[in-house]
Amino acid sequence: xxxxxxxxxxxxxxxxxxxxxxxxGDDAAVLAVPxxxxxxxxxxxxxxxxxxxxxxxxxxxxxxxxxxxxxxxxAMGASPAWALLALTLPDADAAFVEGLAEGFAKLAQPHRLxxxxxxTTRGPLSISVAVHGFVPxxxxxxxxxxxxxxxxxxxxxxxxxxxGLHALQPPLRDDDPRASLREFLIERLNRxxxxxxxxxxxxxxxxxxxxxxxxLLADLGHVCxxxxxxxxxxxxxxxxxxxxxxxxxxAGALQxxxxxxxxxxxxxxxxxxxxxxxxxxxxxxxxxxxxxxxxVEGAGVRVRGTDGEWLTxxxxxxxxxx
Amino acid sequence: xxxxxxxxxxxxxxxxxxxxxxxxGDDAAVLAVPxxxxxxxxxxxxxxxxxxxxxxxxxxxxxxxxxxxxxxxxAMGASPAWALLALTLPDADAAFVEGLAEGFAKLAQPHRLxxxxxxTTRGPLSISVAVHGFVPxxxxxxxxxxxxxxxxxxxxxxxxxxxGLHALQPPLRDDDPRASLREFLIERLNRxxxxxxxxxxxxxxxxxxxxxxxxLLADLGHVCxxxxxxxxxxxxxxxxxxxxxxxxxxAGALQxxxxxxxxxxxxxxxxxxxxxxxxxxxxxxxxxxxxxxxxVEGAGVRVRGTDGEWLTxxxxxxxxxx
Numbered sequence: 001x002x003x004x005x006x007x008x009x010x011x012x013x014x015x016x017x018x019x020x021x022x023x024x025g026d027d028a029a030v031l032a033v034p035x036x037x038x039x040x041x042x043x044x045x046x047x048x049x050x051x052x053x054x055x056x057x058x059x060x061x062x063x064x065x066x067x068x069x070x071x072x073x074x075a076m077g078a079s080p081a082w083a084l085l086a087l088t089l090p091d092a093d094a095a096f097v098e099g100l101a102e103g104f105a106k107l108a109q110p111h112r113l114x115x116x117x118x119x120t121t122r123g124p125l126s127i128s129v130a131v132h133g134f135v136p137x138x139x140x141x142x143x144x145x146x147x148x149x150x151x152x153x154x155x156x157x158x159x160x161x162x163x164g165l166h167a168l169q170p171p172l173r174d175d176d177p178r179a180s181l182r183e184f185l186i187e188r189l190n191r192x193x194x195x196x197x198x199x200x201x202x203x204x205x206x207x208x209x210x211x212x213x214x215x216l217l218a219d220l221g222h223v224c225x226x227x228x229x230x231x232x233x234x235x236x237x238x239x240x241x242x243x244x245x246x247x248x249x250x251a252g253a254l255q256x257x258x259x260x261x262x263x264x265x266x267x268x269x270x271x272x273x274x275x276x277x278x279x280x281x282x283x284x285x286x287x288x289x290x291x292x293x294x295x296v297e298g299a300g301v302r303v304r305g306t307d308g309e310w311l312t313x314x315x316x317x318x319x320x321x322x
Numbered sequence: 323x324x325x326x327x328x329x330x331x332x333x334x335x336x337x338x339x340x341x342x343x344x345x346x347g348d349d350a351a352v353l354a355v356p357x358x359x360x361x362x363x364x365x366x367x368x369x370x371x372x373x374x375x376x377x378x379x380x381x382x383x384x385x386x387x388x389x390x391x392x393x394x395x396x397a398m399g400a401s402p403a404w405a406l407l408a409l410t411l412p413d414a415d416a417a418f419v420e421g422l423a424e425g426f427a428k429l430a431q432p433h434r435l436x437x438x439x440x441x442t443t444r445g446p447l448s449i450s451v452a453v454h455g456f457v458p459x460x461x462x463x464x465x466x467x468x469x470x471x472x473x474x475x476x477x478x479x480x481x482x483x484x485x486g487l488h489a490l491q492p493p494l495r496d497d498d499p500r501a502s503l504r505e506f507l508i509e510r511l512n513r514x515x516x517x518x519x520x521x522x523x524x525x526x527x528x529x530x531x532x533x534x535x536x537x538l539l540a541d542l543g544h545v546c547x548x549x550x551x552x553x554x555x556x557x558x559x560x561x562x563x564x565x566x567x568x569x570x571x572x573a574g575a576l577q578x579x580x581x582x583x584x585x586x587x588x589x590x591x592x593x594x595x596x597x598x599x600x601x602x603x604x605x606x607x608x609x610x611x612x613x614x615x616x617x618v619e620g621a622g623v624r625v626r627g628t629d630g631e632w633l634t635x636x637x638x639x640x641x642x643x644x
Contacts, residue, residue: 021360022462025548027397027533028364028455030462033355038343041438042350043406043452047445075349084365086408086450116363123369124446128408130365133350140344140352211349226347 005087005097006118012105017114019081029116031082037134040078044068048125052190053168058099059106060190061127066107067192068213069131071264074199075211077141078133080111085118086128100127111196141202141209141268146227150207150269150295153278155195156288157241158216159253162260164189167247181243188241192264198287202268205278209268215259220267220301227269233293236306258303269295327409327419328440334427339436341403351438353404359456362400366390370447374512375490380421381428382512383449388429389514390535391453393586396521397533399463400455402433407440408450422449433518463524463531463590468549472529472591474615477517477604479563480538481575484582486511489569503565510563514586520609524590527600531590537581542589542623549591553623555615557633580625591617 006024022030033039046065048054066083073080085104089096108115113131164185173179195211202209208227212219216233224231238257245253270278275291282289303311328346344352355361368387370376388405395402407426411418430437435453486507495501517533524531530549532541538555546553560579567575592600597613604611625633 021459022464026462026465027394027531028362028400028453028462030398030400030457031361031363032459033361035357039353039355039361040350041353041404041406041452041454043408043439043450044441045408045410045443045450047410047443050443050445072349076352078350078352082363084363084452086365086367088367088369088448117365119366119450121367121369121372121448123372123448126410126443126445126448128365128367128441128450130363130406130452131350132363135352137343137354140348140350142344143348209349 005101005120006085006115008098008101009105009115012101013108013115015109015112015114017112020114020116023116031116034134036136038137040073040076040133040135040140041130042069042072043128043130044072045126045128056190058096059103062100062103063107063191065127065129066104067194067264069129070111070194070196071192071211071213073131073133074194074196075141075209075266076135077139077199077203077209078135079200080113080131080133080196082114082116082132084130085115087118087120088123088126090122090125139203141199141206143208143210143223143226146208146223146229146269146295147271148229148295148297150271151275151291152220152231152233152267152269152293152295153289153291154212154216154239154265154267155198155282156263156265157239157244158212158263158265159244159256159260160185160188160241161192161262162256163244163248178247181246184241184243189262192262194264195266195287197285198266198282201281201285202278205274206268206270209266212263212265212267214261216267217258217301223267223269224299224301230296230298231293231301232296232304233301234304235311237290237292239288239290327423327442328407328437330420330423331427331437334423335430335437337431337434337436339434342436342438345436345438353438356456358458360459362395362398362455362457362462363452364391364394365450365452366394367448367450378512380418381425384422384425385429385513387449387451388426389516389586391451392433392516392518393514393533393535395453395455396517397463397531397588398457399461399521399525399531400457401522402435402453402455402518404436404438404454405430406452407437409440409442410445410448412444412447461525463521463528465530465532465545465548468530468545468551468591468617469593470551470617470619472593472617473597473613474542474553474555474589474591474617475611475613476534476538476561476587476589477520478585478587478610479561479566480534480585480587481566481578481582482507482510482563483514483584484578485566485570500569503568506563506565511584514584516586517588517609519607520588520604523603523607524600527596528590528592531588534585534587534589536583538589539580539623545589545591546621546623552618552620553615554618554626555623556626558628559612559614561610561612
């Protein structure tokens, strides 16, 4: 069992990289970072019942475990190269392992990401992935570079994943006209798309960047703390999908967009003089991008409602152990 | 909570490395591999109730989670540099987290290993560590290089950790004369010493190398499969500690030495003409080293008993999901 998942993913991805000097099957992998590149590394764990509901399809778990890590590379402006995977599962369920491998490989393949090692153990279901990517020296996108006057932008739409989690219960009948809208939201929850192309396009352009895993308010708040600034955002500007707006009222949709986790969109800041160029660059990549506010003096994130009044929020995104 | 463990380990280790360009606190760490070095990476998970008994001290878990990974680097001949840590624990237990950080840091410190990132989540207790080390191009110790006629050697003594696990129950009274012997074995279980100095000394010397995590027979078996050879070892030559020999009879001690996991000693092969030099080099480092057998044509590992007859074994070390 020890290496069957790892080997199976290797079979499914099958992308030889000549920077992998020794791959799966020895005590450690041996890798060559290209000259003139630095190494970006991140690790994230998904635990059943915490990060995904019991009953989530194995392929969705495999995809998402890689996606949340690639999203961290995207937020640094790094290009993915290699991954390690540590899987803990209660028993040697061949169908589950095959599904997990397929989901992981489906996301790995287009990014030419090579799985170079891993570990499988018995225990309660959880999966940790460590990813490695390349970024030119000094070009990584950090959280600490936001400056007063910068515009605040996000990719894609916000709140879909949290609404998808909410929409999982109760299941709708297939002939319910809202079923396809819910499907869209659940797909956003289970198969997030890491914004890798946007991340590399933002190198040298964005002053700060983070991926939205805990919710816009929480994650933009991290940028504000790291940069020593505050932020003001306009509720009316928040990009929200038509599925979200069709299935939830304004208050519910706003709550999901402000505080819902798991979207894995990028939130970033750009000096005013580069704003138009950045928006054009990302649009050219087919990546939706929306200006939602600006960086101000002070601390914390304030939200202006559609009536022009400041909102009070009782909840700044979900935090583990909060 | 998210970063308290990670931050606490950083405080306790406090070793700035100038190859860490961006450390803990952003979406990913950014690292610079020194020119002329390749990167060795490995990941291993410890799960409560599988890899350590419930009730194991937090500091022992923190130490061991790093040790088992550093042992993988040792087996490749790599020098440690950086680690990522993913912890899942049932609740935010401050004393537990502090103990874990202390145990991890105590082993990290002398090796100048920097923790560069991590993730803490809620769930059943488990800990995954990914380690990164450096090795000169082409110098990594692989499993596949053993050749017929090579000597088979191991560092240290074998079977102590498995005996330590066995000795945990029932606890002895403090005034029992055997208590200190058991303490030694339990320490070997909980605080394994990765053989990093031996590993780097074996670069260019050993023809194959592996660390003993699943037991001598299982791990030497991996070397034989990877190298396309067989091995013969002599039971009489197996290095065993005086504590093991005092607390168990010959049959029990032999079983632990052949099949017990968790010793994290190195098992390696050396061409005959380099044998004396290698033994002298490792002895000079204060690392015990013992020739236990030789590589032969064929496949599999055979053990010659003290009476000169081949032993039959019903169990080749413990394998997960076996």
